[in-house]
Every structure is written in structure tokens, then in C-alpha cells.
Amino acid sequence: MRAVAKFFLAGTMISIMVAVGLGVFFRYVLDSPLYWTDELSRYALVWMTFIGGAALVGSKNGHAKLDIFVERMPPKNKRAATFLAILIETAVLVLVFVGSCILISKSSASSSPAMGLPMVVVYSVIPITALFSLYRIVMSFRKTLNGE
Secondary structure, three states: OHHHHHHHHHHHHHHHHHHHHHHHHHHHHOOOOOOHHHHHHHHHHHHHHHHHHHHHHHHHOOOOOOOHHHHOOOHHHHHHHHHHHHHHHHHHHHHHHHHHHHHHHHOOOOEOOOOOOEHHHHHOHHHHHHHHHHHHHHHHHHHHHOOO
16 A cells, blocks of 8 residues: 555656646746646645655654653553544544545536646545545554554
8 A cells, every 4th residue: 555655646746846847947938838737736736745644654653643641651541542542533534534525525516727627536635545544543443452
């Protein structure tokens, strides 16, 4: 899964570099701007942010967290705090998933102004990464149950 995420991250980074490079070249050298380059680079950055956060940072449990209190707890309380954190994270991700599905259903007829790209394509990264993160949490929960 990480290899697929890295592939998509590389693809989004390349598309951002190409789009921005073309935009600068056409705007300042040819004096004929391409209006779709800004939009493409913006949407690619959104995809890169969500995929990077869910697949790479999340898979290594690298999101920012305040664990100074958990580290000072006795082992029994550490486990309870970990379970509580997993439950809260799960609830937030379920809300994000449901909210993004509502957003997608309401924007199914709209398209981006410059490229005419259906906004469903742009917004679909949100539920995809939410599902991936939920899967990661289930695996983390299983590890916690097993005492790992």
C-alpha cells in the first residue's frame, strides 16, 4: 500500500512541477497564459496532502500527538488512553467520511472552472483517504488488543 501511495505522491509532485513550469513559461515567455495550470497544481496539491497524510504519515503513526501524559501513566491506564484515542480518531474519521460523501453527492453536477474536471474527482480523495485511515486504525486496534 505504501508503494502505491508513493507512486501517487510522485505523480502529483510531477504534475505540480510540470503545471507550474508550463504556467510560468506560457505567461512570461509567450505572453499567453494557460488558465488550467493553476487549477491543476492546486488540485494535485490537495491530493498530495491527503494521500501523504493518510498513507505515509498515518501508517507510521507519525501524526502530531501529545503523549507526555500517556507516557507517565501506569501500563493499565496507558492501554485505556490508547483505546480512547483510537475511538476518538475513529469517530472523527467516520464523520469525515460521511461528510465527504455528502459533499460529493451535492457537487456531482459541478465541474472545475478552468479544466471542466468533475468536482467528484477532486473531492473523492477525502473519502478514499478516510477509508484508508480507518483500515489503519483497525489494524492498530488489533495490535493494541494483542498487547503490541
